[in-house]
Structures are given as structure tokens and as C-alpha cells.
Amino acid sequence: MPGTGKRTNEGTHGRKDAPARGKAVRRSVRASLLPASERIGEIISRLQRRYPEARCSLEHRDPLQLLVATILSAQCTDVRVNLVTRDLFRKYRAAGDYAAADPAVFESEIRSTGFFRNKTKSVIGMAQGLLERFSGRVPDTMDDLTSLPGVGRKTANVVLGNAFGKDEGVVVDTHVARLTGLLGLTEQTVPEKIEQDLMRIVPRRRWTLFSHLLIHHGRAVCIARRPRCDACPVADLCPSAEV
DNA sequence: ATCCCGAGGG
DNA sequence: CCCTCTGGAT
Incomplete structure (x- = not known):
């Protein structure tokens, strides 16, 4: 068999972290933001207004x-x-x-x-x-x-x-991991630990909604390759936003 | 921490 | 070419 194509793969989650964006991160201006627990409500509220249709995008019937x-x-x-x-x-x-x-x-x-x-x-x-x-x-x-x-x-x-309408945990995928890190909602990089932090600061009844909002935001505005901070509704609540 | 793997964007 | 996309098992 063609056996091992030895593609240089890289990890999946938590890219080392790439503060790099060419420019040295300039976050001093927003260094004085409220703690995560006091920003989360407003963040969810604004994203919900922006993505009122946010839901599971994987097609399914059961x-x-x-x-x-x-x-x-x-x-x-x-x-x-x-x-x-x-x-x-x-x-x-x-x-x-x-x-x-x-x-x-x-x-x-x-x-x-x-x-x-x-x-x-x-x-x-x-x-x-x-x-x-x-x-x-x-x-x-x-x-x-x-x-x-x-x-x-x-x-x-x-x-x-x-599928069951039960908020048992918070979905932490590549988007949720990236955005919650940028938003300063967690310092963790391992998915399970990120989830633990989010379960503490996000109201349980919003757990599923929260994931959908971040996933939609990660695709439309806070894009991995090039975040569009100029079009972000929560830029003023984000310690990583580059105006 | 590593491997598995195709496809599309830039 | 390099990076990213709704991860899980070893």
C-alpha cells in the first residue's frame, strides 16, 4: 500500500497559540476589562442579537x-x-x-x-x-x-x-476553544478544562446556545485566519480585539 | 503529545 | 505552500 504518506500533520486543538498576527499584540488599551463572569451576559446577549438563527448546522432527523x-x-x-x-x-x-x-x-x-x-x-x-x-x-x-x-x-x-434538549455540558470544538481563549473567558487550552471553566461562567440553560453562537461567530466574523474585529459586536468586551 | 486524512481558502 | 475545519484514541 502506499503506506504512510507521512504528511506532516500538526496537532488538532490548541495551536500553540498564535498571538502572532504580525504585530505585537496591543491589548494594553483594554487591559482593564471586567472579569469574565461579568462580561459573559453581555457577550451572549449581543451574539444572540447578531445570530438569531444560530442552531445546529449538521443536518439530521433523529x-x-x-x-x-x-x-x-x-x-x-x-x-x-x-x-x-x-x-x-x-x-x-x-x-x-x-x-x-x-x-x-x-x-x-x-x-x-x-x-x-x-x-x-x-x-x-x-x-x-x-x-x-x-x-x-x-x-x-x-x-x-x-x-x-x-x-x-x-x-x-x-x-x-x-437531539435530546439536555444541557449536560458545553460543546468545545475548535471554534469555541479559539474564541473563548481570545475573549479571555479561559486560560486553558485542553478542551475538557475549557469546558469546566465555561460551565462555571455560562448559565446552564444557555450552554447549548452559547456553543452555537460562538461557532457561528467563529465562521462569520472571528475567523481563525483573519478575525474581523472591525465588524465584531463584542470587540469592546474582548481583550484580544485589534481595533 | 501524536496520529489519523481529505478539501478548500488565501 | 500553509492553515483550518463542530475530535477521539493511543
């Missing part, structure tokens, strides 16, 4: 579809995931369909989402777990969901919050 879509979403845009699942969900309708899938065929079907070998093992293994331990149904608790292969806290939080 918990199983959302679970599969979320597993496929790792390091991949939601647009591409939706493109793949549109055909996938037509063929695989129940846990048993995924559990009985031919790995080679499934790999080719989700290939464009990247990490296709790992994702195939995760989806098929997850489906087999559903059949063996949950009667083929997607469980609605954090412990049961994370007991499934390929399902971590992030994926479990997405399913719990969007």
Missing part, C-alpha cells in the same frame, strides 16, 4: 443521524458533512445498517470527510455498541454516550444538547 454526522464532523466542515450524509442517510437508516456495513464500502462513502478509516471504525463500532447494549437506540446520558467507541464529550454534548 439522534442517530446527528450522532453519525457529529462523528464525521471531526476536522471537517459541516458543509461537507452534510454533503456526505445526504446520500449516506438514504442508505443507512438504522443502527443495524451501520453495524452490518462493509468497512471498505463505508470508507469510500465517507472518504471526503477525512480521517475516513478512523471514522469508519467509530461509526460501525458505535452502531454495534448500540445494538449490543442499547437495543439499537441512541442513549441520552453522558456516561452511556461516551461509553460508545468514537464518542467523546464533544460529540456527546452535541447529541445531548441538540
Whole structure:
């Protein structure tokens, strides 16, 4: 086999941190901002006004579809995931369909989402777990969901919050990790620790909404490659904003 | 801390 | 070419 293409991959989360933006960060002007706990309310309020339509952007009709879509979403845009699942969900309708899938065929079907070998093992293994331990149904608790292969806290939080309407945790994806760091809502870089900080300062009833707001903001304005601080509704509440 | 991996933006 | 995209397992 073409074996290891040894692509120089880099980590996934928490890029070392790149304060670099060519210019030495000039945050002295906003050095005197209120603590996170006193800015969070206004931040959520303004983002909600800006993105009133913020919701889960992974297309799904039931918990199983959302679970599969979320597993496929790792390091991949939601647009591409939706493109793949549109055909996938037509063929695989129940846990048993995924559990009985031919790995080679499934790999080719989700290939464009990247990490296709790992994702195939995760989806098929997850489906087999559903059949063996949950009667083929997607469980609605954090412990049961994370007991499934390929399902971590992030994926479990997405399913719990969007398919079951339960705010069990805060979804910390690449956008949430980046933006909360820039906003000075946490000093942590490990997703789980970021989530712990956010669960303390964000009202529980807003946990799911909060993630959607940051994800939308991260795509539209606070873009990783080039944040548009000039168009940001919370720039005056952000210690990293470069006017 | 590393690896898995394709696709699109700049 | 380099970076980023709704991560999880080792």
C-alpha cells in the first residue's frame, strides 16, 4: 500500500497559540476589562442579537443521524458533512445498517470527510455498541454516550444538547476553544478544562446556545485566519480585539 | 503529545 | 505552500 504518506500533520486543538498576527499584540488599551463572569451576559446577549438563527448546522432527523454526522464532523466542515450524509442517510437508516456495513464500502462513502478509516471504525463500532447494549437506540446520558467507541464529550454534548434538549455540558470544538481563549473567558487550552471553566461562567440553560453562537461567530466574523474585529459586536468586551 | 486524512481558502 | 475545519484514541 502506499503506506504512510507521512504528511506532516500538526496537532488538532490548541495551536500553540498564535498571538502572532504580525504585530505585537496591543491589548494594553483594554487591559482593564471586567472579569469574565461579568462580561459573559453581555457577550451572549449581543451574539444572540447578531445570530438569531444560530442552531445546529449538521443536518439530521433523529439522534442517530446527528450522532453519525457529529462523528464525521471531526476536522471537517459541516458543509461537507452534510454533503456526505445526504446520500449516506438514504442508505443507512438504522443502527443495524451501520453495524452490518462493509468497512471498505463505508470508507469510500465517507472518504471526503477525512480521517475516513478512523471514522469508519467509530461509526460501525458505535452502531454495534448500540445494538449490543442499547437495543439499537441512541442513549441520552453522558456516561452511556461516551461509553460508545468514537464518542467523546464533544460529540456527546452535541447529541445531548441538540437531539435530546439536555444541557449536560458545553460543546468545545475548535471554534469555541479559539474564541473563548481570545475573549479571555479561559486560560486553558485542553478542551475538557475549557469546558469546566465555561460551565462555571455560562448559565446552564444557555450552554447549548452559547456553543452555537460562538461557532457561528467563529465562521462569520472571528475567523481563525483573519478575525474581523472591525465588524465584531463584542470587540469592546474582548481583550484580544485589534481595533 | 501524536496520529489519523481529505478539501478548500488565501 | 500553509492553515483550518463542530475530535477521539493511543
